[in-house]
Amino acid sequence: MNIYNVPIEISTYQQIVKLLPLEAHYSRRKMGNGFCLKTWNEVIKRLKTDKFCYAIFPGDIRDTGRPSARERREYMFHEYERKPALTEEDENDQYVLDSTIIKDLKPVAHKIIGMLDGDHFVRYADGSTSTQYLCEKLGIPGAYLGERLGGARMTFRMKHAACSLNILARHGVGGTGRIGSDINRLISQNEQFRADLYIGGHTHKKWFYPMNITYFGKYELKNKVIGYARAGSMLRSSVKGQVLYNEIAEMSPLKMGYPEIYIYLKRSPSNNDHLEISDIRGLT
Numbered sequence: 411m412n413i414y415n416v417p418i419e420i421s422t423y424q425q426i427v428k429l430l431p432l433e434a435h436y437s438r439r440k441m442g443n444g445f446c447l448k449t450w451n452e453v454i455k456r457l458k459t460d461k462f463c464y465a466i467f468p469g470d471i472r473d474t475g476r477p478s479a480r481e482r483r484e485y486m487f488h489e490y491e492r493k494p495a496l497t498e499e500d501e502n503d504q505y506v507l508d509s510t511i512i513k514d515l516k517p518v519a520h521k522i523i524g525m526l527d528g529d530h531f532v533r534y535a536d537g538s539t540s541t542q543y544l545c546e547k548l549g550i551p552g553a554y555l556g557e558r559l560g561g562a563r564m565t566f567r568m569k570h571a572a573c574s575l576n577i578l579a580r581h582g583v584g585g586t587g588r589i590g591s592d593i594n595r596l597i598s599q600n601e602q603f604r605a606d607l608y609i610g611g612h613t614h615k616k617w618f619y620p621m622n623i624t625y626f627g628k629y630e631l632k633n634k635v636i637g638y639a640r641a642g643s644m645l646r647s648s649v650k651g652q653v654l655y656n657e658i659a660e661m662s663p664l665k666m667g668y669p670e671i672y673i674y675l676k677r678s679p680s681n682n683d684h685l686e687i688s689d690i691r692g693l694t
């Protein structure tokens with residue numbers, strides 16, 4: 411579990427900063443997983459053109475098999491002479507990443523505030539992961555938050571004023587059934603973590619939930635909003651004549667895409683040199 415700090419210079423005290431949680435399941439296959447390349451291209455264009463739009467990847471950025479099968483095979487062929495073969499496989503995999511995800515994300519690498527492995531990634535013979543490789547090749551090695559859980563901090567600055575948003579990102583585990591259970595699960599899994607925004611993936615449901623928190627100020631009770639969001643996915647649920655990921659995993663039909671999180675910044679009413687987060691809202 412790592413923490414990545416991203417400094418962001420805002421241009422007005424009333425800035426709204428957008429954050430998009432993306433679970434892409436990127437694939438070059440034309441059939442079989444439902445990955446929507448159009449949505450992927452659109453979101454990259456948006457990150458390029460919208461100065462205050464950022465992205466976080468809470469796992470499953472690509473649609474590879476889970477690494478457990480690969481690891482089993484590695485253990486099976488652990489003799490020294492098999493090592494070069496595995497390394498060659500790793501290089502082939504990295505070659506594909508270079509010409510797809512890395513090529514696409516390179517121009518927006520400074521807009522990425524973190525990446526997790528999740529369930530679908532490749533573990534290389536040297537023990538590193540394909541997500542680590544992505545972050546390193548993108549020039550943002552610190553953005554690799556870990557396999558399933560990590561923290562990201564967006565630090566907003568305007569002249570001398572600054573404030574931070576602490577984000578706890580996890581991939582998520584287990585099926586959650588209906589939407590209420592999905593929300594409850596993300597809240598309960600994060601019960602013992604203190605953050606301003608909690609982001610999960612895994613269930614491919616897509617939602618944002620703002621929670622009002624009351625706490626003790628120096629002389630009075632104060633309120634603030636914290637947010638919970640589930641990333642959705644870039645996988646179509648059903649396409650005529652195809653058996654897609656959604657069907658194989660026996661998931662309910664789900665709306666493809668990602669939620670949008672809006673972070674509202676403003677000047678502190680008690681001190682003009684201070685910046686604060688006045689609200690967190692979401693669009694799903």
Ligand SMILES: [Fe+2]
Pocket residue numbers: 433435469470612613614643
């Ligand atoms: Fe997924």
